[in-house]
Amino acid sequence: MTAPEKASDRAGRLLRAIHAKKAGRTSRGLDLVARPANEPAHLGEMQRGLWFAHELDPGSPAYNLCSAFRVKGELDVPRLQASFERVVSRHRLLRSTFRAEGGTTRQVVHERASLSLQRIEAEDNDGLAAAAREARRPFDLERGPLVRVRLVEEASGRNRFLLLVLHHILADERSLGLLWTEVAQAYEGRLTDTAPAVQYDDYVHWVEQAGLSRRDGDVASTPCRTTCGCPSSNPPGRGAATDG
Numbered sequence: 001m002t003a004p005e006k007a008s009d010r011a012g013r014l015l016r017a018i019h020a021k022k023a024g025r026t027s028r029g030l031d032l033v034a035r036p037a038n039e040p041a042h043l044g045e046m047q048r049g050l051w052f053a054h055e056l057d058p059g060s061p062a063y064n065l066c067s068a069f070r071v072k073g074e075l076d077v078p079r080l081q082a083s084f085e086r087v088v089s090r091h092r093l094l095r096s097t098f099r100a101e102g103g104t105t106r107q108v109v110h111e112r113a114s115l116s117l118q119r120i121e122a123e124d125n126d127g128l129a130a131a132a133r134e135a136r137r138p139f140d141l142e143r144g145p146l147v148r149v150r151l152v153e154e155a156s157g158r159n160r161f162l163l164l165v166l167h168h169i170l171a172d173e174r175s176l177g178l179l180w181t182e183v184a185q186a187y188e189g190r191l192t193d194t195a196p197a198v199q200y201d202d203y204v205h206w207v208e209q210a211g212l213s214r215r216d217g218d219v220a221s222t223p224c225r226t227t228c229g230c231p232s233s234n235p236p237g238r239g240a241a242t243d244g
Contacts, residue, residue, distance in 0.1 A: 035205040041107035044204045050169045051105050063168040066135040071160040081117040083186035088113045090195045097144040117149045127154040131161045139167045
């Protein structure tokens with residue numbers, strides 16, 4: 001009978017796999033390469049679970065991932081919208097929808113994503129509640145878009161909240177920090193247009209081709225489910241002060 005794996009050993013194994021993925025190599029020493037353009041983009045193990053949960057209850061916001069800030073000072077809204085658009089254009093997963101086809105669920109990558117930064121007016125002292133309502137609106141994984149950006153402004157102008165909501169099938173809490181960092185870089189004019197050479201669908205393709213399971217190293221497909229309490233993250237840029 002195999003002895004149960006110690007928590008410290010498991011943590012070390014996952015950490016090595018994460019470092020290997022960041023370095024562009026897998027835990028088995030094989031190079032991660034881009035998915036061939038003629039190959040379909042399949043879902044990772046945890047993504048398939050999220051799709052199944054969505055099929056059971058498509059109107060549920062249980063897997064909405066959100067982050068919000070209270071914004072102070074000047075904010076260039078068109079510039080901020082353009083910043084989000086640049087970030088989304090760099091990542092195929094952020095401009096994807098999902099479709100069941102022939103018994104298999106596939107990621108459908110769109111050339112352009114329909115992303116608009118909508119401004120929402122709220123009564124005084126109701127801004128945070130309005131942001132929470134937006135955070136709980138469900139997504140349609142087949143129709144999209146699966147990224148939502150809102151600027152909630154109270155009537156008096158005293159409080160403003162910048163809200164980013166996306167479905168967990170696209171990202172996890174680790175990814176949120178990276179997204180906000182890229183948005184800040186784009187807002188400040190420091191983000192390059194070069195997309196990451198290897199993206200998540202490439203990794204899923206390698207996992208399938210190598211015959212691996214999540215235990216073997218598919219650690220990047222594990223979303224960290226969160227509530228819609230709007231946790232703080234990195235601010236969107238230096239042009240406006242924010243409170244997480």
